[in-house]
Amino acid sequence: xxxxxxxxxxxxxxxxxxxxxxxxxxxxxxxxxxxxxxxxxxxxxxxxxxxxxxxxxxxxxxxxxxxxxxxxxxxxxxxxxxxxxxxxxxxxxxxxxxxxxxxxxxxxxxxxxxxx
Amino acid sequence: xxxxxxxxxxxxxxxxxxxxxxxxxxxxxxxxxxxxxxxxxxxxxxxxxxxxxxxxxxxxxxxxxxxxxxxxxxxxxxxxxxxxxxxxxxxxxxxxxxxxxxxxxxx
Numbered sequence: 001x002x003x004x005x006x007x008x009x010x011x012x013x014x015x016x017x018x019x020x021x022x023x024x025x026x027x028x029x030x031x032x033x034x035x036x037x038x039x040x041x042x043x044x045x046x047x048x049x050x051x052x053x054x055x056x057x058x059x060x061x062x063x064x065x066x067x068x069x070x071x072x073x074x075x076x077x078x079x080x081x082x083x084x085x086x087x088x089x090x091x092x093x094x095x096x097x098x099x100x101x102x103x104x105x106x107x108x109x110x111x112x113x114x115x116x
Numbered sequence: 117x118x119x120x121x122x123x124x125x126x127x128x129x130x131x132x133x134x135x136x137x138x139x140x141x142x143x144x145x146x147x148x149x150x151x152x153x154x155x156x157x158x159x160x161x162x163x164x165x166x167x168x169x170x171x172x173x174x175x176x177x178x179x180x181x182x183x184x185x186x187x188x189x190x191x192x193x194x195x196x197x198x199x200x201x202x203x204x205x206x207x208x209x210x211x212x213x214x215x216x217x218x219x220x221x222x223x
Binding site: 035037044045046047050059061062095097099101102103104105106107108109 | 117150151153155159160161162163166167170172204206208211212213214215216217
């Protein structure tokens with residue numbers, strides 16, 4: 001069974017850095033793209049970027065290019081989403097999802113709250 | 117970038133009725149790259165349909181997808197109370213975008 005388990009909720013201050021994770025199991029991690037999706041409070045889904053762990057090929061949505069960094073570590077079958085400098089506007093739920101004919105399997109989401 | 121526009125914003129229907137949700141694209145793309153997801157607050161989104169018309173594993177057959185080119189439709193026949201949710205379309209051809217969502221609520 002494909003499972004994507006995300007790291008726990010985070011509360012951070014503006015200006016701080018953060019990395020959240022997405023642990024995959026139940027399939028060959030390096031063979032499927034994994035994407036990240038943002039959902040701001042009361043809003044829709046926004047695609048942020050996607051990575052192919054097998055060769056680390058990474059694509060970003062223009063809206064998120066240079067705002068975040070997506071990476072993956074095949075040795076621990078985990079994908080990561082990283083911010084160097086958080087802003088209050090980054091407050092949202094972040095989902096990872098395996099991409100195979102659309103986003104076919106989703107993580108449970110990580111709530112990130114950025115507040116002073 | 118392909119923009120997906122969903123309509124209506126909200127559908128209010130009674131159990132047993134049929135919901136028809138629309139997803140319109142700003143430019144043509146192959147129907148092979150259109151998906152529908154169901155989202156309930158507090159839960160992870162769930163893939164319902166991919167390739168515009170293929171149901172994902174375990175999805176009840178009351179959910180069906182159709183369309184091509186720039187017009188796509190998700191139909192929910194015989195609404196059940198548990199179908200109350202927000203439904204998003206997603207394109208995944210050369211890039212990835214989501215529509216704004218349609219909320220389906222029960223009367």
